[in-house]
Amino acid sequence: MIRVAILGSTGSIGQSALQVVARHPDRFQVVTLAAHSRVEALRAQVEKFAPRLAVLADESVSLPANSTSTRWQSGRQALIAAAADPEVDVVLNALVGAAGLEPTLAALRAGHRLALANKESLVAGGALVIRAAELGGGEIVPIDSEHSAILQCLAGSKADEVRRLVLTASGGPFRGRNPEDLWHVQPEDALRHPTWNMGAKITIDSATLANKALEIIEAHYLYGLAYDRIEAVVHPQSIIHSFVEFVDGSVLSQLGLPTMELPILYALSYPERVEDETLRTYDPVQSSPLTFEEIDQAAFPLFGLGVEAGVKGGAVPAAYNAGNEIAVHAFLEGRIRFPEMADVVCGAIEGVGVGQLTSVEDVLAVDGTARAVAMEVVHRLGEARMGTTS
Numbered sequence: 001m002i003r004v005a006i007l008g009s010t011g012s013i014g015q016s017a018l019q020v021v022a023r024h025p026d027r028f029q030v031v032t033l034a035a036h037s038r039v040e041a042l043r044a045q046v047e048k049f050a051p052r053l054a055v056l057a058d059e060s061v062s063l064p065a066n067s068t069s070t071r072w073q074s075g076r077q078a079l080i081a082a083a084a085d086p087e088v089d090v091v092l093n094a095l096v097g098a099a100g101l102e103p104t105l106a107a108l109r110a111g112h113r114l115a116l117a118n119k120e121s122l123v124a125g126g127a128l129v130i131r132a133a134e135l136g137g138g139e140i141v142p143i144d145s146e147h148s149a150i151l152q153c154l155a156g157s158k159a160d161e162v163r164r165l166v167l168t169a170s171g172g173p174f175r176g177r178n179p180e181d182l183w184h185v186q187p188e189d190a191l192r193h194p195t196w197n198m199g200a201k202i203t204i205d206s207a208t209l210a211n212k213a214l215e216i217i218e219a220h221y222l223y224g225l226a227y228d229r230i231e232a233v234v235h236p237q238s239i240i241h242s243f244v245e246f247v248d249g250s251v252l253s254q255l256g257l258p259t260m261e262l263p264i265l266y267a268l269s270y271p272e273r274v275e276d277e278t279l280r281t282y283d284p285v286q287s288s289p290l291t292f293e294e295i296d297q298a299a300f301p302l303f304g305l306g307v308e309a310g311v312k313g314g315a316v317p318a319a320y321n322a323g324n325e326i327a328v329h330a331f332l333e334g335r336i337r338f339p340e341m342a343d344v345v346c347g348a349i350e351g352v353g354v355g356q357l358t359s360v361e362d363v364l365a366v367d368g369t370a371r372a373v374a375m376e377v378v379h380r381l382g383e384a385r386m387g388t389t390s
């Protein structure tokens, strides 16, 4: 029996993970559920799965009473401690944003398997995360569909046999749009993703293609390849989840209809495969044709900026990530326009500089500075708009 802690259980990935686990009660047991502040949603999950521990990160919410099966805790430290709990085998990190970094580090230091959806923790603290895994003996198994595809294609091959990785991207809801049009798109347009149903933050990241830059950085850390050997291509049908090119020129890929339940199940059962007949399978004729195109870097500058941040390294990816979190939030609140998200992120990167990150405190400091600078840019853009409309 594999004991699973699900951090971010009330979110899109968290709920999918619970669906998967519920179908395989003979293999997986939910021992911890954690979320931010939606106490009623978490309480319903606790009633169904009876975990030993339920955690709400937000201390201001009042907690339900402990029951015979479940102890309730609140606060950030309780969340981090839950990730390090020795009575857990797999920590599934489905938190959103850099808030996932400390739980990621705690799980790896404790020697757990980390089933990782929270890519922002690798982007903000990549080198630290890899070091925590080496020191603590923990293992990262990605949930992100592209990285799961790569892991599946790599099975049985040696690291020096890989020449190139090509991540696929759906292109998001604004694929093919003229950059000028993007000044007029609204949050609700950006939230309408053509192929995936996900949380708001990653849905906006998919619309700007920042998500693909975050994923290139994620792949760099997970698979140890230099940035000039990791590329991305638009594949609007989201059937092929990535390509791995080997040194002899052979290319492998993994295919499947777009559902996160498959990579979640694989991350929990890896290196084994578990029989699951619930998920609809790929039919080549039904899904035909499969097409590919280049990323439009003029329309989606956050992609190039993010890859550049990865190449620069040091504090820059953490600043990019933090600036992006602020930008997405401001766009969703209607405070800035879609193309202005790139200005906010540029401001955050310039405000921080390159620097080196040697501890989690360094990362948190850069994250904080980048957020503050990004918020100033949001504010300035708002004032400039008031100036032009009055």
Ligand code: NAD
Residues within 6 Å of the ligand: 007, 008, 009, 010, 011, 012, 013, 014, 034, 035, 036, 037, 038, 057, 079, 093, 094, 095, 096, 097, 099, 117, 118, 119, 120, 143, 144, 145, 196, 197, 198, 199, 200, 201, 202, 260
């Ligand atoms: P979501 O917004 O639907 O859910 C986020 C979860 O994290 C919620 O349970 C929320 O309560 C919790 N949370 C948020 N902030 C928190 C904080 N500060 N402290 C504690 N808990 C907090 O997000 P999602 O779409 O499920 O995405 C989760 C992660 O998985 C993201 O990093 C995303 O990039 C990645 N991911 C998601 C998908 C997808 O299909 N949704 C696919 C690939 C990768």
Ligand code: MG
Residues within 6 Å of the ligand: 144, 145, 146, 215
């Ligand atoms: Mg992905």
